[in-house]
Amino acid sequence: MQQEWFESWFDSPYYKLLYRHRDETEAAAFIKYLLEEIHLEKGAKILDMPCGNGRHSVVMADLGYDVSGIDLSERNICEALLNDQPNLHFFEHDMREQLYTNQFDVVMNLFTSFGYFDSEEENKKAMQSIAVSLKPDGILVIDFFNDNSLRKNLKSADKIKVDEVEFFIERKIENNFVKKSIHIKDCEKEFDFEECVQLLELRDFENYYTPFGLITEKIYGDYQLNPFTENSERLIIIARKKK
Template sequence: MSAISKPAPTQPTPSEEWFRTAFDEDYLRVYPSRDEKSARPEAHAAARWLGMRSGDRILDLCCGAGRHSLVFRERGLDVVSLDLSRPLLDQARVRLGADADLVEGDMRHLPFDQVFDHVTMFFTSFGYLESDEADRGVLVGISRVLRNGGGLLIDLPDRAHTIANLVRRSERDVDGFHIEEERGLFDDGRRVIKKVSIVDPRGKLRQYVESVRLYPPDEIETLLGSANFEMRKIHGDFDGEPYVPGDAPRMLVIARREGR
């Protein structure tokens, strides 16, 4: 694997399924800005772009603590919230209430078949797997659970912007927890790997490693096409600004499942 930058000497290699352990209670400390306040404009924008209507059935895939699901429910949508993380789903249950349709599941093995009008994947929930073909398998599964013409939103980091603006190391204190993050680019800029080290108030150290594929727009369009999707639009942010590679931190992809 050729490297644009070398990892810190202490940075471990992520396992192929790093995401099984990275999204526990610490996740909400590492990403405190990902809250209900930030989710509201994002969910409303997704609803506009995908043409969601009251009563539509939505799959909030990799829903985390359910912050976008909450907004969708308030809009009168029939929401299924799926995530692999039991701790985050527990938080979602508190947020959404006892009647929420929460599913503990793996995005690679969706337990549905052609039942949703739209699927959303917010905040870098795609690109976790070990190969492009494995990522394509996720898209094939999403295509299977969508009705003909169903909409898909994927919220991705912009590759060029990430490479140009990568913060190699950062640290901060949150509620008595000390958090350090080290980041590096690998595979000729195709992947960003982040090591997160957390020291709790008792001095106990916990570490996680995240590995995310950075797709440029042409490659994500090809993947979508191979999974029976047509890419319709890319937005540069949730305000609807035009997408310009390198200028926008996000790549908000809108696609439609084609009829079969």
């Protein structure tokens, strides 16, 4: 059975190499602002889904929360498990499959971690898994790109060199997905990967989570939690599960 794009790409060492420039200081500050904004008490249970290699889960655990992270990538979870803290737990798991019921005060879906799937049914399954994981009155945080801003500012091509590895990247919008083709040259070796993320707006997310008892409370437009506008870089949604 052929792997889905996110299974092969996120499990590749080249993914981490390409994105190692990400501003972890900004990400940590965003998480701190966010947890203060939702008035989450220390010791509350947070699910980071998907969690990648756990770098943001670690920030939340260091702030005094009990954090569980799940991710489909075996490589990511193995790396995450190197963080040995009693309030930090990691599991290899597919977010489309239900794992928890009414266990978490907050579920975090951060840094564009939705819209990877080919079908609406899979998106609905992923959202159902998220919603069921939340306790009544629990909070869902979704951090996604702003569809309108991305469409206006999409850069069609890039050439990036990291150490001795060259990345040739092409981007396009096709069938309501933003598609990124990544060709890699590493000495004499060459590889091809892709990213393919659905273009989603607030109303799309609401159509996914409202049937599972969640209601939008607030939306923000960047990692400093400024108000959302049509030109904002991000779409950050705070939704609450009915009691």
